[in-house]
Amino acid sequence: MVKYEIRKVFARKGGVIALLIMLVLTAYTCWFATNSSSEWVNENGDTERGYHAMVKKREAQRAWSGILDEEKIRRVIEENLRITSTPEYNSKDVRLSNIAFGWGQGIHEIRGLLNHYFAEDFQTSDYYRANSLTPDMAGDFYPNRVKLLKEFLADETNGSYYRFSDAEKDWMIRQYEALETPFYVDYMQGWDNVLTYYPTISMILIMVLGYLMAGIFSNEFQWKSDSIFFASTYGRNSAIRAKLAAGFLIVTAIYWAAILVYSLTVLGYLGFYGASCPLQASNRWKSFYNLTNAQAYLIVILGGYVGCVFIAFLTMLVSAWSRSTVLGVMTPIIVIFLPNFIQNMSFDAVIIDKILALLPARLLELNMELVYFDLFDFGGIVTGALPVVIALYVILSAALPPVIYREYRRKEIM
Amino acid sequence: MELKITDLTKQFKEVAAVDGVSCTMTGGVYGLLGVNGAGKTTLMRMLCTLNTPTSGQITWDGQDIFSMAEAYRRILGYLPQEFGYYPDFTVEDYLLYIASIKGLRPVVAKRRTAELIRQVGLSKASGRKMKKLSGGMKRRAGIAQAMLNDPQILILDEPTAGLDPTERIRFRNLISELSEERIVLLSTHIVSDVEYIAKEILLMKDGRFVCRGTADEMIASMPEKVWSLTVPKKDVEAYLRRYKVSNVKAVPNGAELRILSAEPPAAARSDAGRGPAPAEIQSWQAMAGSVNRPVVAENGSVTTGAAVIRPQTAQLQETTLEDVFLYHFGERSGDGNGEV
Numbered sequence: 001m002v003k004y005e006i007r008k009v010f011a012r013k014g015g016v017i018a019l020l021i022m023l024v025l026t027a028y029t030c031w032f033a034t035n036s037s038s039e040w041v042n043e044n045g046d047t048e049r050g051y052h053a054m055v056k057k058r059e060a061q062r063a064w065s066g067i068l069d070e071e072k073i074r075r076v077i078e079e080n081l082r083i084t085s086t087p088e089y090n091s092k093d094v095r096l097s098n099i100a101f102g103w104g105q106g107i108h109e110i111r112g113l114l115n116h117y118f119a120e121d122f123q124t125s126d127y128y129r130a131n132s133l134t135p136d137m138a139g140d141f142y143p144n145r146v147k148l149l150k151e152f153l154a155d156e157t158n159g160s161y162y163r164f165s166d167a168e169k170d171w172m173i174r175q176y177e178a179l180e181t182p183f184y185v186d187y188m189q190g191w192d193n194v195l196t197y198y199p200t201i202s203m204i205l206i207m208v209l210g211y212l213m214a215g216i217f218s219n220e221f222q223w224k225s226d227s228i229f230f231a232s233t234y235g236r237n238s239a240i241r242a243k244l245a246a247g248f249l250i251v252t253a254i255y256w257a258a259i260l261v262y263s264l265t266v267l268g269y270l271g272f273y274g275a276s277c278p279l280q281a282s283n284r285w286k287s288f289y290n291l292t293n294a295q296a297y298l299i300v301i302l303g304g305y306v307g308c309v310f311i312a313f314l315t316m317l318v319s320a321w322s323r324s325t326v327l328g329v330m331t332p333i334i335v336i337f338l339p340n341f342i343q344n345m346s347f348d349a350v351i352i353d354k355i356l357a358l359l360p361a362r363l364l365e366l367n368m369e370l371v372y373f374d375l376f377d378f379g380g381i382v383t384g385a386l387p388v389v390i391a392l393y394v395i396l397s398a399a400l401p402p403v404i405y406r407e408y409r410r411k412e413i414m
Numbered sequence: 415m416e417l418k419i420t421d422l423t424k425q426f427k428e429v430a431a432v433d434g435v436s437c438t439m440t441g442g443v444y445g446l447l448g449v450n451g452a453g454k455t456t457l458m459r460m461l462c463t464l465n466t467p468t469s470g471q472i473t474w475d476g477q478d479i480f481s482m483a484e485a486y487r488r489i490l491g492y493l494p495q496e497f498g499y500y501p502d503f504t505v506e507d508y509l510l511y512i513a514s515i516k517g518l519r520p521v522v523a524k525r526r527t528a529e530l531i532r533q534v535g536l537s538k539a540s541g542r543k544m545k546k547l548s549g550g551m552k553r554r555a556g557i558a559q560a561m562l563n564d565p566q567i568l569i570l571d572e573p574t575a576g577l578d579p580t581e582r583i584r585f586r587n588l589i590s591e592l593s594e595e596r597i598v599l600l601s602t603h604i605v606s607d608v609e610y611i612a613k614e615i616l617l618m619k620d621g622r623f624v625c626r627g628t629a630d631e632m633i634a635s636m637p638e639k640v641w642s643l644t645v646p647k648k649d650v651e652a653y654l655r656r657y658k659v660s661n662v663k664a665v666p667n668g669a670e671l672r673i674l675s676a677e678p679p680a681a682a683r684s685d686a687g688r689g690p691a692p693a694e695i696q697s698w699q700a701m702a703g704s705v706n707r708p709v710v711a712e713n714g715s716v717t718t719g720a721a722v723i724r725p726q727t728a729q730l731q732e733t734t735l736e737d738v739f740l741y742h743f744g745e746r747s748g749d750g751n752g753e754v
Contacts, residue, residue: 004511011502224498228559231462231492233484233517242515412465 001239005246008219009212019254022208026201026258030265033197037189037270041105045098051269058187058271060106065186065273068110068281072182073138076110077130084131109282110185116285117145122152142181145285149176160373163350168375171382175288185281188274190267191293192282195300195367201262202304202364206311206332209251213312214328216243217320217408226411236409243408244316244401251312252305259301279370287370289384300366303390307363310393311335313400314360320408336361357385363393415475416440417461417567417597422470424456424621431456433621434470443593445608446601448618449743454601455495457618458571461599462492474567488517491565495572495601497556501545505536505555508544509562516563523562530558534588550581557585561592568598574607586611605736615735617742624742632738640737641673641728653679660740674741678728 009015040053048056066072083089089100104111114130118137153169155161164172220226229235234242275294279287289296311332319328339361342352356362357374366386374385417439424432432453448454459465461472463480472479479486500508506527513523531540534554539547547555553573560568570589574582582604589598590611600608608615609629617625617632625632640660645653650669653659657679661672673679 001511001514004507004514007503007507008500008511011500013502220498223500224494224496225500226498227459227462227464227494227496228492228498228512229515230464231487231490232512232515233488233563234515235487236463237484238517239515 001234001242002245002249005216005242006250009216009246009250012215015212018208018211022204022254022258025204026262029197029200029204030262032200033193033262033266034269037193041098041102043099043102045095045102047098054189054270057105058189058273061109061187061189062273064106064110066184067182068113068141068185069182070138070141073110073114073141074135076107077114077133077135077138079107080104080111080114080130080133081135109188112283113185113281113285114141116283117141117148119148122148122286123158142179145179145280146173146176149173159349164373164375165377167377167380167382171375172288172373175290179278179280179290183278183281184276186274186277187271188277188282188293190270190272191274191277191297193270194263194266195284195293195297195370197262197266198297198300198304198367199365201258202308203336205255205258205304206308206336206364209254209308209312210315210332211329212250212254213247213315214319214331215325216247217316217404218323218325218328221323222325230411240405240408244313244404247312247316248309248401251309255305255308259304263297263301284371286373288373289370289386291370296367296370299386299390300370303363303366303386306390306393306397307360310360310363310397310400313397313404317400317404317407320404320411323411335359336364354385358389358392360393362389366390415566415597416473418471418473418476419457419461420471420473422457422460422472423468424453424460424465425468430621432460432467435618435621435623436470437616437623437626439597439599439614441593441595441597442613443589443598443600443608443611445612445615446599446618447603447605447608447615447739448601449603452618453621454618455571456621458492458494458569458599458601461567461569462490463487488563489566491560491563491568493553493556493560493570493573495575497552499544499552499555501543503544504541505531505544505547506540508555509559512559513562518563526562526564527558530561533561534558535584549576550578553577553581553585554588557588557592566596568592568596570598570600572602573600574602574604582607605734605739609735617739619742625738629735633733633735636733636738636741638674638676638741640731640733641675641679642670642731643673643679643728644668644670658740658744660737660744672731672737673728674737674744678730 010019034054035049038050038054038057040048040056042048064072064076083100083104086100086103088096091097091100111130114133115126115128118129118133118140119126120129150173152158153160153164153172215222220229229239232239274281276292279285279289279291279293279296282293284296291299314335315328315331318331319325322328339356339359342355342359345352353374354376357369357372362369362385366389369384369386369389372385376383376385376388419435419437422432422435423430435457446454446457456465460467461479463483463486466480474482474486474489477486500511503511509527509530510523513527514520518526531537534557536551536554536558539551544552544555553576557570557573560570573589574585577585586607589600592598593611600612602608612629614626614628615632616623625635627635638658643653644665646668650662650671653671653673654662657671658674659671660674661670663670663672
């Protein structure tokens with residue numbers, strides 16, 4: 001039965017076309033995710049592009065890989081000062097300026113961390129902050145991140161002072177202090193990009209999956225095959241379970257196939273280096289989730305899978321209930337755009353943020369949640385939104401199939 | 415093997431689609447005759463557990479079919495009026511899928527599918543997509559799916575609708591073959607579909623059984639007689655208003671009418687308004703093949719034209735099941751929309 005239900009989905013031209021569109025868009029996203037970080041400024045100040053350019057950049061940055069201790073930070077500050085004090089760096093000539101930029105490509109990512117960790121305050125980003133650092137400040141690198149957070153949370157002039165409870169503030173500070181330092185740094189463009197472009201893939205996936213799922217139940221009515229279906233021996237039990245199983249298998253197979261292709265393409269091209277580096281060793285430095293890149297990516301794709309399964313089941317429920325494939329197809333679109341609608345509502349911002357953090361659309365962009373300060377306080381037990389939203393939708397995804405089953409099995413033919 | 419319907423009613427808001435019907439079916443073909451909207455499909459859907467009754471009960475060998483659920487559907491085969499299918503499945507895939515939801519094991523399903531494809535004459539089309547089949551072939555695929563589980567109850571809702579005469583005859587013969595050792599309930603509004611093969615015919619009108627029995631019993635039970643009468647063309651309309659007319663056949667300068675009436679039909683004049691006045695009624699005899707015979711003018715006398723129809727008495731005809739059908743469902747054209 002399950003085999004035939006799957007065949008029903010892909011026997012339609014629309015199903016095959018949807019898969020082809022997904023393949024094309026996935027390929028385009030992969031190309032974009034790899035190509036956007038494949039630039040290298042050579043010794044003449046010219047920009048090279050492509051795989052060889054990426055390899056040169058990767059080698060230059062890997063030369064600085066290792067534990068980012070005080071000594072390494074001092075060396076980076078010194079190297080940065082050396083570069084910024086050259087006539088080329090200070091020249092108005094673009095070519096000379098580019099040549100100087102090229103010298104700093106190896107320390108570019110660590111220099112970016114210096115900008116963040118030594119920022120004037122938690123909310124400010126200054127690209128040139130690293131240029132004003134002196135080697136003796138290297139020891140303040142790690143403590144400074146915690147200090148910035150504490151100042152931010154204690155500042156009565158910004159909204160965060162009132163947004164978070166004392167328990168939440170304490171929890172965040174503890175999370176910041178719990179970050180294992182000094183941490184390991186490496187070239188991690190692969191992990192950075194695979195996380196950054198994940199929402200594009202997840203959006204493509206859920207649209208295609210929504211389309212495929214939308215007809216599983218409602219097409220019986222549209223094809224007028226419902227009478228024979230429901231009058232069959234298993235029409236009101238096993239055959240419905242077969243539809244649910246087919247939907248689940250299709251979502252699982254397509255999701256993981258697409259994620260596998262996407263991940264292997266991007267990481268295979270840019271490199272798996274930096275898997276064990278913490279999130280905080282990148283522009284996700286504010287994150288209070290003490291995870292490595294690989295752990296974070298695993299959570300993001302698992303969360304995305306939960307989101308896709310939930311939205312797919314929701315789509316099936318709508319199409320089973322309404323007998324309409326069109327309404328089913330619209331379901332993922334509504335789910336994705338619902339946050340935009342809620343954002344524009346004139347409610348308390350804290351409540352809005354908490355609602356947004358719990359919407360299924362958030363599961364499709366958990367890479368963002370890694371850096372959002374969404375917290376939940378369950379009677380004094382504080383936690384970030386990430387585990388809450390994943391756990392919530394694991395439960396809801398498990399609860400939906402019985403609801404769909406009951407809804408569909410009691411259908412009468414009119 | 416007893417399918418029993420007891421005081422069954424299905425109410426859709428204000429309308430009772432099926433209104434307190436009762437009957438008992440054992441083996442053989444049962445013909446459910448009725449015009450569109452008589453409640454046949456609703457009754458059949460309830461028999462297939464697709465609709466639940468508002469009141470009343472359907473039992474199979476004494477057990478409520480809705481309580482039996484899966485066990486009942488295991489012995490059921492159903493071909494709905496609007497036969498839906500999976501357009502992109504081949505005939506073979508379609509039947510194998512239906513076999514799977516009917517609970518046939520894969521080996522049995524393959525064997526039954528091959529047998530039925532052969533039996534319904536679709537061997538050459540077994541690999542063709544369902545959407546590419548002709549109407550008749552789709553119906554045959556439909557009967558094949560209904561037979562997959564070798565059902566004890568076979569319910570066929572207007573299976574011959576849209577079929578050409580050859581296909582209809584073929585279908586009728588197929589149903590007759592299939593009716594051994596099972597109950598076949600066949601709904602139709604085409605009398606000839608059930609006239610020769612039905613063990614019992616149920617005439618359904620406005621949600622009720624208005625007449626039931628064998629074809630002979632039903633014919634015998636009709637209180638009116640059937641008359642044949644040829645009249646001038648211009649008077650046909652007047653006859654249609656006055657009598658139930660089961661057939662109008664054009665003949666030169668007139669029309670031969672098949673009229674249902676307890677008494678021999680009287681003449682009706684076309685110039686007598688909505689219906690002929692008693693004083694103006696005259697009797698006519700059918701003058702089939704009356705070319706070159708005189709025709710009757712408006713005043714009843716012989717008039718112009720190559721043919722003439724003289725006033726005589728109508729001829730008594732043998733009653734058919736179609737006449738019975740008309741008796742129960744037909745209306746005089748003056749009674750309203752007059753669907754006959």
